[in-house]
Amino acid sequence: MNDTTTCPYCGVGCGVKAQVQDQSIIAVSGDREHPANAGRLCVKGSALHETTSASNRLLSPRVAGVEVSWDTALDNVAERLQAIIDRDGPGAVAMYLSGQLLTEDYYVANKLMKGFIGSSHVDTNSRLCMSSTVAGYKRAFGGDLMPCSYDDIDHAELMILVGSNAAWNHPILYQRMVAAKRANPALRVVVLDPRRTATSDLADLQLSLKPGSDAQIFNLLLVELARRGQLNEAYISAHTEGFEAALSAAQESAPDIASVALDCDVSEQDLSSLVDWFCNTEKTLTFFSQGINQSSSGTDKVNAIINCHLATGRLGKPGMGPFSLTGQPNAMGGREVGGLANQLAAHMDFSSAASIERVERFWQAPNMARAEGYKAVDLFDAIERGEIKAVWIMATNPVVSLPDANRVRKALERCELVIVSECMSRTDTLDLAHIALPATTWGEKNGTVTNSERRISRQRGLISAPGEARHDWWAICEVAKRLGYTQAFDYRAPVEIFREHAALSGFENAGSRGFDISAMSTIGAQEYDHLKPIQWPITADAPQGTERLFSDGRFFTPSQRARFLTITPRQPAQQTDADYPLRLNTGRIRDQWHTMTRTGRAARLLQHRPEPFIEIHPQDAERFQLKDGALAELFNDLGHYRAPVVITTHQRPGELFIPMHWSRQFSGDAISGSLIASETDPVSGQPESKQGRAGLRAVDTRWRARLLVRQALELPVTYWTRVPLEHCTSYRLADTHTVDNWDNWCHRYLGEAPSMRLHDGHDGRYRACGLRDGKLNWLLLVERDDALPDLDWLDQQFAASTLDTDQRRQLLAATAPGNQPCGAVVCSCFQVREPEIRAAVLAGANSAERLGAQLKCGTNCGSCIPELKALISDTTEEVEHALE
Template identity: 70%
Template structure:
């Protein structure tokens, strides 16, 4: 069976892999998986391109020396035991990841909280979903996402808040698009400061002031009361707290004119939103990082839930507050207690009864009794020396956490840093005392839970390379060496899953919403063949449940849902005279997290090949920055250097930068270097959507493209790296003039060019070098940045010899008769902007027709918003010319 699950976003798409000679040679969408129905986005479609053994960590390393597993595991256990003996259990920590499978997460949490006795266990899900967890728990009595993807097919109003689903959850977005096509009366509202690709689907786009989301939903609650739209029978029977929630909303936003002023929105647009919400029962509100990554994210989540509870829009088809999860197993990690304030099976440290229950089930000798430090606090404690050892698994906190440089400094000072990782080149792995080679997507075996509570199997389809091992096995082997062999002698992931399922039902009696006790007796063969299933799975729901709360019963002590009083608050990082610009960070279409995997696939770097700073043309004029300039963002924490992109999709005074680039791919573009360690006081989630900075142009004297067989980075003030199929491409820029390029090549590239052309007056230089008959490097200096595309040049590095005609073409940097091809818009079929524009100018006037002609937009659909935008822009230009 070659069906598995995609390891990227929380949509949880099913994947069918084609395996040949113990390698995955192609992937496609699993047409039987309910999450994606056979479709994959461009990242999922390129999964097989990221599974090679190059750049893989293949052997354990102890203090920089390769060793075998026995020595590595002995070193881990002995050093941990020594630190625990000297400083106590809370001096050791784990930092986990939504990239782990549920079984990995389970044994890690069990070892730390039940047997070592330390609750210092947190996960990178803290950075993306913890405000949703806290909001759901406050409202429903548990971390319970009430909706299902099926609800999209029934909705009549969809509100997307802080979510660029078109790029971040593209398969789900295509389902939304299909629903709108099938039901023309379906309305879509997008609430986002930026005009993103998702906005192309919107009937109404509210470009609000960053951080003011709660104002909108408080205003909506006030208007629901004023217009008599609150469902009094439902509120009376099934909720509590409406009066306090209404009073807080009325104090903060007494009317829509106040809301318009606080959000910087036209009052008429807010009126429209209220009208549509009041008149449309089947309303789905999707929310993601724009809500969660805030210093008041939990309150924002509850302001959304308040409006659904007040109108009974929950527990029925086509309605509810729907959190779009960022990672493939963020929800699975929450189920087993991967967060520092959780135990397991949706229990936490809030009661002695919970602690006792988990301790008895595990027969745990050293049960933690208080919650641990959340992610940002945890790394601060490492820096202060309070935590002496940290074990990091499947994540890259040196890039992803706020105050990234401070995280690096903390790990540099830490007595023991253990890193379980599949790749050799990550910013965090550089700091490891002990490096443990872990399996990755195609080799891992276990389960994940997606955004609509659907448990799916992730299957190991190919052998692990080198000495790489599954994370659950590594953890259990360490546990055995620490003296806990009896409790960690699992025969495989199925055995771990059975224990996890049993704990979910242990002394539950309907008091906890998470319950998969119906899978407790699942056999190994049944586990291997497990089909996607939504929880709960128990005696009353043996086949899973599409949506929760259909009976109006919740998991609070009273059985009623809670409406929470919300006082909207501004983001804590506010611009000032020194740092006048707001910095928003986020994902882009073709990359994932910190690029340790997607950065290996050349086609995933063709849509956006470099880090960038997107700013409004008014700000570009204000700060003397032109399109394509290298620009520098700075604040008191650090700097970010990237290429400027001008866009009216940005609000003036606000910038967008991607979160993906790291020190392996560029000189200085780690977004976390600009974000302060400001967190939500309830959830501990960082305010990653609201940094501040100044901006200035880097006054470069020269810019270049270097294509080379070497991965070594030449010295320059700005560089970015793109791996190609046969070589590596660098973009370079510097502020110091070079008098002799031939000498520069000799010094920095190892030899002078074998062929070269130079125009000193124009500041142009082109040179190339050979090793025997094979091409070694090509250097192109172009002051106007008019650098050719890479397709043809890349193929030349695969040739055993280059004839004289081809050598002359190398200096032109393109095949005879060809020209610059433009940016790739459709990564699936490698369709470039120039081809698309040519078709549009020839009369092709719809995305569907472009698909018929060029195939763009016909696979994953991620590029459809850009295709439609190009059509609209061309039509606007044509109208302008005709005037």
């Protein structure tokens, strides 16, 4: 069996080798033959095998909460959809898809909806992360065409990362950047980001610019290129159009370095350095991600970046180009098959009548949609007002991830028919489903994905699906058959879908569309099973794929010239005011993925950042009278968010950062989307998730506690967050109400009085545990601080058949054998904690390399190296201060 597959997390698209035993994936490692990662995996990828158990999986179809057969569920889906279509028309039904789907799933979903049902209301959660890039590339190049390759990193002499914390969000690619800088000390790295992040560790220069001001800086670069005579006049003349208008617009908004530095709130000297380096370095790569895309002017920011590369001819050659770092493993694959509501399959659009007719003929579609559908935010608005009566949601959790999350929840609560295809037994969105369909997940799914460099890779089914879980493409096709479209959806395997997808990409193409994989339209089943990673285009002229695009200077616009765009920078749509004075930024953290339905299953991935948090600058902490670790609440007119405060100078004053991952499955009130307004980019429809606004206030808690309990439960407390462990569930609790009698509290909420307890009324500490038949059932530690033993040790006590006297004493003493270290896990790969690292630094391990040699931290994925360096610096400073 071929045991290689592709990671299901970020858009890097790392190859994975899996070790399978007795129909279980028991270990994973990086695939050394995969060009995206050459054997390396980040901490999330390294923990993949810890997320594949059958526990907490959705194992059977459900209708109205009752388990039914697949035939009954599919009949219900088809009959109820048909009834709504007959009554209200095809525009009353919609699908909301995900970059977690495989290309084959995506393809049949779009074919069914846009070609056979006749509704173009098909959008995807990729709208939330990459649609501004799609729009920017299309405006400039005539197609959604990312021009670069990962190999360009090895040739670059200047790398600019804009709105990208690659060290945490694309760690394997970041480590390649680190290696490139090590190999070429002359390589310069610039980070443009309001926050100092782990990525800043690599930077020769960081511009901590005012949020939302990126376009002005790139307009300035265009102006200075012209002023200094650094334009590539020959390239502009031969291969582009619209330059003069773009330059004129840039000159209006960015007349000189001094004014732009003032407007963007950056050092004039630092901005001058960036300008000098950019103007004088041909081999420049500009990486950009969500900090650019998730904006109400994200498309313009993308085009401001592209303008600078076109003006210098810096694309189509090694080491240069505007490089979008994709957020999801198959966001690009979804775009290839028309996963966005304004697209048709194979990079065709509703804006072209010829394209609509071409897809209609290829599919022999009886009900071809003729106009683009609702983009994600508008789609859920249409559900709220009752225009869309039915929605089929697949492999995503919009009740958490969309902006104005509380409103999205209300919209689905009143929707006539909500169908959810999901692999897990509980998600915030699945709780609202009328029909739930159990889906396969990573390790079970079988098909293809496309990564950030246009590389198609195989995700392979390595183990059997548990229960009655089925592939998404199969479920879609079965519904299509019940709707009367058997002949068009009679696929027996993913390879058949892939062949059709490839054939459509070349259908009446003749070089007019950049996406073309027609050379694979006759791929055999065995060849498909053993497919090696390959970059498109893949045509008769380039059967081995194409590393980078536009080397010939030909684009896919009507004139075959690239377009400059006129860019007038705009302020964020969400503006702070007296009631909501703080600028709110949201994003990913190192060890988690999306809404944690997968990563939340691996206990070690919740030990680096075990609960949601609010990052705040020390000045703001003083202003709002908050101490580090104190519970606080963010609020605005849309909702609220509760979490502990993390005080850091890495934030700019007046600005906050919160993680996007926590849902109601993992914390009480920590959904970041509940604070983000549904303001969108007018071109791409992408929400402005990076520039929200909020007020802040302290939460006056009377007690805080750690609770470990064998069975998960719900507690009426002000704040809770949970970490699933192997044998129990760990909770962090806090409340604004005083508990007069803890014994009674345990009896009421934990179902029994304590079997053992220690209570110190003077300092408020209370420690108690419940035993049943000699086994530990729960453990409650009400503490003034969080100095607790290793969670792994506590978890193991729940696995013991009985606890001896020493174990019981250690539980109530809250100490583990051997004085195990407490504190945050910094290196999740090897479970190395902060106290161990500080102790090693004090003993002389004063570099990340020495720490790695002694403790192994930082020697696997490298994601923790910036944090290791910070701990070395902090520890050294503390010692020097103590000696003064």
